[in-house]
Amino acid sequence: MSPSRFKLCFAGLLSLVGVAAVDNIATGNTTADTTHLQTWWHDHGEINYKTPVSAENVRQSHLYSVWVKSTADSTNTYYNSFVYETIPRNGQEKVVIPGSSITGGPYDSVTIEASLWMTMGWTQFLHNEDAWVKISRGDNSTTARDVVIRPTNLNLTVTDDGEGNIYILVPYREQGLRFSVEFKDNLYSYRDSCETPLCDFVQDWHSDGPHYVETLDETTNPVMGEEPHDALLIFASPFPSSDLIPDKTATDTYVVYPGPVPDLGSIKNSVVYFTPGTYYMTATAHAKLSSSVNWVYLASGAYVKGAIQFTTAATTIKATGHGVLSGEQYVYQANTLLGYTNVKSNIASLRMWSGYSKSGVQQTFVITGVTTNAPPFNSIDFSGDLDTISINQWDYKQVGAFFGQTDGTTLYSGSNVHDIFYHSNDDTIKTYGSNILVRDVVIWKGKTAPIVQFGWQSRDLANITVDGVDVVHMKYSSNTSHPSIVGANQVYGVDETWTNTADLSKTVRDMYIGNVRAEGIGGNLLRICPLANYQNVVIENVSLDRVSPRTNGIYQSEMPVFKNWLGKSVDIKGFVIRGFTVGGEKITQKAGNYGPDALGGLNIADELLQSGSVVIE
Structure with missing residues (x-):
């Protein structure tokens, strides 16, 4: 076939799949603002994947460029969509005191990532019709067959133009789509260092970097996880309803403009509105809002370096908009009572979003649309009366959680909670209350703690449903922190071997965790310290693609018998594991493949299995 005939055939093929030969690329950094599509850009993008960026700048992907086209656009124009980037430790090294060169401090869970210059990029757009996303990796040519979209069950259409660019058809869904775009030549294999419980990742890239080994051995250094070296996440969101967009011109709206964030602790307005642009609070301040403020709005294209603390007693508290709240200027575990220094405190270490729940007033924190980047500690926590606060969260994204202690939302x-993306390096879905519903969550898991957590203390819990979780990556390095899908940790601050710490006055009842898919290499099904009685707890349809190598024990689930201090065992009834698969094989008691040394890796106390307290079917 002649070259000209080939070009004609190729153009025809692209037209059939939706990438028309007459597509236009918007000139310059032109964005879309139509009834069908909205994208945005930052004129102060800084391409820098090694050091902190200037306060007035936004870190821009050093590798990826993205354009978006609505299928409803008769002009067939692709518009620019800014690709953000975040890096481990935000380029600050292990800083102890903000603004100083003093490093060290406690272990922060970042081992080799910073020295290898790992990056996580993301872009977001709003749409109400199907859209095509065009991705370029600069000089790195790519074909569609070299791309994997995760979660893989989205089955999105991917094609290429023969010139190194790829195209992804993103169907419109009212709940949005959140996915990872991965290139086969950009994957990194995380390897363990030994066979002890305290192993960590090793690398052979930089001899002057941490955890360097001259030669990686398949036996001594097994692969514990595989991730993109330079991640790219796509967040496609529906246009927000009118009740989620405040009136910018209203007298009760306090409008903030780009630059240093002013004092918001004495304003009289109820709404704080961040317009598009870049804002910063410095590494030693955060926004403690006046009690009149019950709504913070981050417009599309707003990039706020800082953290938000509500003090209102309003029944509804809102954080909306499709902007970004970034903790990149803070040091790890920034302690607000000690000058934002790196000193851990479960009370004073800075949360990205926080508030005080007033006793006797039922409050709801509504958070939707926003992206939280680079949390230095837990992302969302309230203090005060925790029995009178609930979370209503959807279309929320958390990225850049390279530090440890970067939990998901406390529920x-x-x-x-539904239609969420969490990049998390600690407890992720924290079901610490009753009457909780969690649906359709995509998780990229770091090496600390389980996916679903309901432990750390004895709890009275009832009516909890977690239904529909896609874990696109896990990379556990040791078995010291419950590397599991489902976890209930021991009493906080107490060794896990203390099995006489249960409280028999507490009961966890009517809990359902189901339809969980874990792709790639990961941890185990469960690590549970039953600190309370259990009634009707069902774990159903959990699939593990591949478990971690047998040499380090991470693959092995644990559920021993716990007792109170008088030696009386907790009462467990109706604890059912149903439809659990590993590598596609169903794990059951009848099949005999469930045990600690079998494929299922379930090290559940014989007493619980023989009595029928726990059933694997």
Whole structure:
């Protein structure tokens, strides 16, 4: 076939799949603002994947460029969509005191990532019709067959133009789509260092970097996880409803403009509105809002370096918009009572979003649309009366959680969470209250703690549903922190071997965790310290693609018998594991493949299995 005939055939093929030969690329950094598509850009993008960026700048992907086209656009124009980037430790090294060169401090869970210059990029757009996303990796040519979209069950259409660019058809869904675009030549294999419980990742890239080994051995240094070296996440969101967009011109709206964030602790307005642009609070301050403020709005294209603390007693508290709240200027575990220094405190270490729940007033924190980047500690926590606060969260994204202690959202009683993306390096879905519903969550898991957590203390819990979780990556390095899908840790601050710490006055009942898919290499099904009685707890349809190598014990689930201090065992009834698969093989008691040394890796106390307290079917 002649070259000209080939070009004609190729153009025809692209037209059939939706990438028309007459597509236009918007000139310059032109964005879309139509009834069908909205994208945005930052004129102060800084391409820098090694050091902190200037306060007035936004870190821009050093590798990826993205354009978006609505299928409803008769001009067939692709518009620019800014690709953000975040890096481990935000380029600050292990800083102890903000603004100083003093490094060290406690272990922060970042081992080899910073020295290898790992990056996580993301872009976001709003749409109400199907859209095509065009991705370029600069000089790195790519074909569609070299791309994997995760979660893989999205089955998105991917094609290329023969010139190194790829195209992804993103169907419109009212709940949005959140996915990872991965290139086969950009994957990195994380390897363990030994066979002890305290192993960590090793690398052979930089001899002057941490955890360097001259030669990686398949036996001594097994692969514990595989991730893109330079991640790219796509967040496609629906246009928000009018009740989620405040009136910028209203007298009750306090409008903030780009630059240093002013004092918001004495304003009289109820709404704080961040317009598009870049804002910063410095490494030693955060926004403690006046009690009149019950709504913070981050417009599309707003990039706020800082953290938000509500003090309102309003029944509804809102954080909306499709902007970014970034903790990149803070040091790890920034302690607000000690000058934002790296000193851990479960009370004073800075949360990205926080508030105080007033006793006797039922409050709901509504958070939707926003992206939280680079949290230095837990992302969302309230203090005060935790029985009178609930979380209503959807279309929320958390990225750049390279530090440890970067949990997902703490879910109090009555919380409703759905259509979320969490990059998390600690407890992720924290079901700490009753009457909780969690649906359709995509998780990229770091090496600390389980996916679903309901332990750390004895709890009275009832009516909890976690239904639909796609774990696109896990990379556990040791078995010291419950490397599991489902976890209930021991009493906080107490060794896991203390099995006489249960409280028999507490009961966990009517809990359902189901339809969980874990792709690639990961941890195990469960690590549970039953600190309370259990009634009707069902774990159903959990699939592990591949478990970690047998040499380090991470693959092995644990559920021993716990007792109170008088030696009386907890009462467990109706604890059912159903439809659990590893590598596609169903794990059951009848099949005999469930045990600690079998494929299922379930080290559940014989007493619980023989009595029928725990059933694997």
